[in-house]
Amino acid sequence: MVTDNPHLRIKGLTARYGTREVVRNLTIDIPRAGILGVIGPAGSGKSTMLTCLNRTIELVPGASTSGTVEIDGVNVRDVDASDLRRRVATVLPLPVGLPMSIYNNVAYAPRLCGVRHKDDLNEIVERCLTQAALWDEVKDRLDQLGTRLSGGQQQRLTLARALSTDPEVLCLDEFSIAIDPVTTMRIEDVLMQLKSRMTIVLVTNLLMQARRIADVTAFMMNGELVESAKTEDLFVFARDKRTNDYISGKFG
Numbered sequence: 576m577v578t579d580n581p582h583l584r585i586k587g588l589t590a591r592y593g594t595r596e597v598v599r600n601l602t603i604d605i606p607r608a609g610i611l612g613v614i615g616p617a618g619s620g621k622s623t624m625l626t627c628l629n630r631t632i633e634l635v636p637g638a639s640t641s642g643t644v645e646i647d648g649v650n651v652r653d654v655d656a657s658d659l660r661r662r663v664a665t666v667l668p669l670p671v672g673l674p675m676s677i678y679n680n681v682a683y684a685p686r687l688c689g690v691r692h693k694d695d696l697n698e699i700v701e702r703c704l705t706q707a708a709l710w711d712e713v714k715d716r717l718d719q720l721g722t723r724l725s726g727g728q729q730q731r732l733t734l735a736r737a738l739s740t741d742p743e744v745l746c747l748d749e750f751s752i753a754i755d756p757v758t759t760m761r762i763e764d765v766l767m768q769l770k771s772r773m774t775i776v777l778v779t780n781l782l783m784q785a786r787r788i789a790d791v792t793a794f795m796m797n798g799e800l801v802e803s804a805k806t807e808d809l810f811v812f813a814r815d816k817r818t819n820d821y822i823s824g825k826f827g
């Protein structure tokens with residue numbers, strides 16, 4: 576789909592590990608302030624595609640890319656990598672608790688970015704934990720180690736940490752893999768609220784999750800974008816037989 580004034584524009588993106596291409600000539604516009612769902616079988620290149628958006632793929636030895644990713648019309652190669660990663664934050668499939676207090680998990684990145692005043696940090700910590708639907712459960716024990724929380728709480732802490740730099744783009748890679756359905760629904764509600772002011776890219780292996788909350792859904796297979804469309808259209812009248820087979824459970 577081609578969009579006017581997209582937030583991110585991916586053009587002819589190819590990503591390789593060594594000589595093996597795992598994302599091939601991918602072109603898609605990611606609209607501003609909405610949720611793009613990305614679905615596709617295991618190994619189709621979804622996670623790799625996400626790492627190209629904030630250039631974390633450059634941290635993988637032997638990986639290389641060609642083609643372009645633009646954010647607000649600027650090639651991400653021309654954006655300072657740390658700035659880019661503050662603007663395009665990622666929540667990984669398994670919660671990655673930093674071995675420090677709940678408070679410091681969230682205050683860590685803002686401190687690195689120069690926020691010093693206690694009141695400002697307190698405000699950021701409360702706002703991000705509230706947005707991540709975790710504040711009520713932890714507000715009385717912010718000094719406790721983040722790694723002592725339950726799996727679902729740690730995943731929400733990871734989300735709070737991703738929000739702490741006030742990113743423009745929030746990428747989530749199968750965030751619900753390690754959490755229960757109730758927490759999953761709570762985070763889905765949070766994403767629905769956040770999307771009015773943030774662009775969200777949601778990689779999910781739960782087709783129903785994409786169907787519930789994504790505005791546009793993209794289907795990837797073998798490194799290629801097979802098609803993307805408004806979510807209800809993709810799920811009801813997919814144009815490509817491979818998409819239909821996947822969403823009707825014939826493979827994957």
Ligand SMILES: Nc1ncnc2c1ncn2[C@@H]1O[C@H](COP(=O)(O)OP(=O)(O)OP(=O)(O)O)[C@@H](O)[C@H]1O
Binds near residue numbers: 619622623
């Ligand atoms: N660091 C790496 N080094 C080498 N190959 C990799 C690396 N990461 C991923 N791959 C390979 O690249 C291909 C695409 O992987 P990727 O993780 O992007 O797929 P995915 O669609 O996210 O899959 P899943 O649904 O299982 O998470 C796979 O064949 C995988 O084995």
Ligand SMILES: [Mg+2]
Binds near residue numbers: 621622623748
């Ligand atoms: Mg993946």
